[in-house]
Amino acid sequence: MASAQDLEFRAITKRYGPVVALRDIHLTIHAGEFFTLLGPSGSGKTTLLKIIAGFETPTEGSIRLGDTDLTRIPVARRNIGMVFQNYALFPHMSVAGNVAFGLEMRRRPRAEIDRRVREALALVGLTGMEARYPRELSGGQQQRTALARALVFDPDILLMDEPLGALDKNLRQNIQLELKNLHRRLAVTIVYVTHDQEEAMHLSDRILVLDEGGVVQVGSPEALYHTPANRFVAGFVGECNLFPGDRTGGYISVRPEKLRVGRDAEGCDLTVPAELSEVIFVGSGYKLLLRSGKLDLIAMVDRPPEVAIHEAVTVGFRASDGYLVQD
Numbered sequence: 001m002a003s004a005q006d007l008e009f010r011a012i013t014k015r016y017g018p019v020v021a022l023r024d025i026h027l028t029i030h031a032g033e034f035f036t037l038l039g040p041s042g043s044g045k046t047t048l049l050k051i052i053a054g055f056e057t058p059t060e061g062s063i064r065l066g067d068t069d070l071t072r073i074p075v076a077r078r079n080i081g082m083v084f085q086n087y088a089l090f091p092h093m094s095v096a097g098n099v100a101f102g103l104e105m106r107r108r109p110r111a112e113i114d115r116r117v118r119e120a121l122a123l124v125g126l127t128g129m130e131a132r133y134p135r136e137l138s139g140g141q142q143q144r145t146a147l148a149r150a151l152v153f154d155p156d157i158l159l160m161d162e163p164l165g166a167l168d169k170n171l172r173q174n175i176q177l178e179l180k181n182l183h184r185r186l187a188v189t190i191v192y193v194t195h196d197q198e199e200a201m202h203l204s205d206r207i208l209v210l211d212e213g214g215v216v217q218v219g220s221p222e223a224l225y226h227t228p229a230n231r232f233v234a235g236f237v238g239e240c241n242l243f244p245g246d247r248t249g250g251y252i253s254v255r256p257e258k259l260r261v262g263r264d265a266e267g268c269d270l271t272v273p274a275e276l277s278e279v280i281f282v283g284s285g286y287k288l289l290l291r292s293g294k295l296d297l298i299a300m301v302d303r304p305p306e307v308a309i310h311e312a313v314t315v316g317f318r319a320s321d322g323y324l325v326q327d
Helices: 045-053 095-105 110-123 139-151 169-186 197-203 221-226 231-236
Strands: 007-016 019-029 034-038 060-065 080-084 157-161 189-194 206-211 214-219 241-244 251-254 270-281 286-292 295-301 312-317 323-325
Touching (some): 045 157, 080 139, 095 139, 197 221, 214 221, 214 231, 231 241, 241 295
Parallel strands (some): 034 189, 034 206, 080 157, 157 189
Antiparallel strands (some): 270 286
């Protein structure tokens, strides 16, 4: 099913009057990747997705799939599947009817349509629900129907815009696992939009971090977490402590699980006095909120220190656990 073609953005800029939604995007998404666009609201991630789909045309630059210039090819002529947060299912059509719709618009033979619908529903675990209507489905089943509809015509690229945002936490986590397994089996190129950093880290081969319409960093989840490009990425991708960088300038980024507290801070390369503000049990351990001068700090520990709230405690970290970042 997978397309063997990379998706390439060449100097993409998108303006809406005086507003620059995207600026000078240079990027290659490799064939078969699970690639996530991550950023805060207004960062440009949905605009970039719409340009891939053909709903928007860039003001400048071009987008290519392999040797094909997609920039001005209309939506209907792009072999791209789409899944949205609101599912966009036709309420008057059955599950099978919704999944078959795109193939019927392409005027495929009836026998091929029936075969492909069966295969797509089997892929997403909805065999036996062909005759049900969207109102008779749970949120997760509606999302699977939307996914089957997007996969049924063997798309070159599957676009997903905040597809799990309307689901509760447990169901969202289950479908995340299903998506990873489905991607592994099909190896289709997936471009996924989310503002949820944890979701991006769980699902992605690579992540593009966008801010104010520009590329901040592209890399694997591990690279973004352990070697952030700047202060924005350090603070946006997971929780992070930022200590002044002294003579080097910038900041020293230390993740909460690397910050040591109380007796565990003994022997650290850098220690500072702090006050314990709060202890929060999170199941796998304890989250400590601390204050050191003007710095608010977060530590993740197996056990809380033997001090009371608002009492003094030492915090520290090893030099190897800090990473220098700039603004």
